[in-house]
Amino acid sequence: MATIRELIVQKALERVNTGLPGGVPATERARTFAMTPDQLIKSTVYPLREETRPRGGGVGKDPTVQTGLILAFELRAKGDGVSAPDVLLDPTINWIVKQLALSQEAGLWATIDYLDTDFQWAQAEYALCIATVKFRVSSQMKTNDPSALS
Amino acid sequence: MSYFDEASIDVMLAEVGEPITIAGNAGVGVFDETDEELLKGEMAALIGKTVALTVKTTAFPPIAISSAVVRTGPPTVNYVIRERLQLGDGALTKILCALA
Numbered sequence: 001m002a003t004i005r006e007l008i009v010q011k012a013l014e015r016v017n018t019g020l021p022g023g024v025p026a027t028e029r030a031r032t033f034a035m036t037p038d039q040l041i042k043s044t045v046y047p048l049r050e051e052t053r054p055r056g057g058g059v060g061k062d063p064t065v066q067t068g069l070i071l072a073f074e075l076r077a078k079g080d081g082v083s084a085p086d087v088l089l090d091p092t093i094n095w096i097v098k099q100l101a102l103s104q105e106a107g108l109w110a111t112i113d114y115l116d117t118d119f120q121w122a123q124a125e126y127a128l129c130i131a132t133v134k135f136r137v138s139s140q141m142k143t144n145d146p147s148a149l150s
Numbered sequence: 151m152s153y154f155d156e157a158s159i160d161v162m163l164a165e166v167g168e169p170i171t172i173a174g175n176a177g178v179g180v181f182d183e184t185d186e187e188l189l190k191g192e193m194a195a196l197i198g199k200t201v202a203l204t205v206k207t208t209a210f211p212p213i214a215i216s217s218a219v220v221r222t223g224p225p226t227v228n229y230v231i232r233e234r235l236q237l238g239d240g241a242l243t244k245i246l247c248a249l250a
Contacts (some may be wrong), residue, residue, distance in 0.1 A: 030193040036200055046193055074191045078198075081250060121231055122188035123211050124198035125249050 003146040005050055005069055008137050012071060013045055016099045024095045025105055027073065037126050040142045043092055048134065049055055052141075062143065064150050069137040070115070072101075079127030086119060086129050086140040093117060100135055107149065109139045152208075153241035159206050169205065169222040171212050172231075172245075179205040179245075181221065201229065203245040207236065210243075219247055 002010075009029075017026050030046035048070040055062040075092050077085040101114040115134040122128045142148040153159075167178030182202045191195040203219060213234050221227040229247035236243050 032193050034187070034195045034197050036196075044193065048192065072192060074193060076189075076191070076196055099199055103227055120189050120191075122196070122198065123248060124186065124200045125247070126198060127248070128196055128198055130191050130196060132191065 001147045002106065004067070004139055004141045004149060005047055005146065008069055008105075008139060009018075009045065009071065010049055011105055011108055011144075012135075012137070013133070015103070016045075016096050020133045021091070021095060023091060024092045027096070030074065035076060039130065040128075041075070041077045041092070043073060043075045045071065045073050045095075064140050065143050068137065069143050071112075071135045071137055073133040073135075075131045075133065077129055079129075085121075085127050086131065089129060089131050093131060094132055098128075109137045110150060112137050153239055156206070156208075156241060159241060160237065163206060170205070170207070171218075171220045171222070172213060173217040175210050177205060177209045179203045201247040203229075203247055204237070205243055207240055207243045213243060213245065219245065219250065 013027055020026060025041050025043050027043040027045050029046040035042060051068040052065045054065055076091045077088040079085045080088065092124050097114050100112045103112050104110065113136045115136055118132045120130045140149055142150055151161045163180065167180050170179045170191060184200045185197055186200050186239045187195045188198040203224035213231065215231055215234065217231045218231040219231060221229065230250045232247050233246040234243055
């Protein structure tokens with residue numbers, strides 16, 4: 001049985017891949033294999049960190065804990081000689097934030113906050129850019145069962 | 151301006167160099183292409199190709215950033231200069247290229 005965390009990642013992935021506008025690539029689960037410019041534009045998602053906070057009564061006093069899952073979308077592009085790579089990523093960032101920020105998903109998350117976007121740059125044969133878009137997904141889980149909400 | 155042992159540079163370029171133009175000026179240079187890990191995401195690295203061109207400094211007028219470099223080929227490849235570095239005593243210049 002999947003954890004609430006994994007179900008959140010799957011549902012977020014489904015949301016951003018539904019009704020994709022032109023020029024926005026489908027997002028994939030993150031992979032650890034290196035990527036090369038011929039594979040770009042690429043969008044991947046992964047859980048960066050999961051925080052928990054005990055509810056009133058303290059640790060072990062309540063059957064559930066609040067969770068905050070930091071979800072990261074890593075977008076990569078190469079410049080095309082006309083547009084800088086961050087410009088080429090802009091529609092994808094725009095789309096992902098619109099699909100997720102402040103959304104609710106009954107049974108999975110209460111809300112999603114858009115946290116920030118970090119940009120990294122490099123220049124070689126192509127101008128390259130990685131934009132990492134992070135969200136905090138507020139949910140909960142049963143204190144001793146990560147696959148149950150309560 | 152002249153440099154120590156320039157004749158050896160000419161011999162070397164004649165052997166391993168290839169035809170190029172820099173800002174329209176014809177000459178020879180040596181290309182070196184290296185794949186490098188340029189960016190490191192949380193998960194996957196991003197690999198890119200660094201294209202370096204070495205030329206005899208005095209064979210060309212002063213080389214400006216953003217000038218056009220044509221690798222005559224075949225195939226012909228058009229680059230733009232993104233960085234230039236004089237090597238050692240300055241007899242050779244290393245040019246880092248981006249695709250135009």
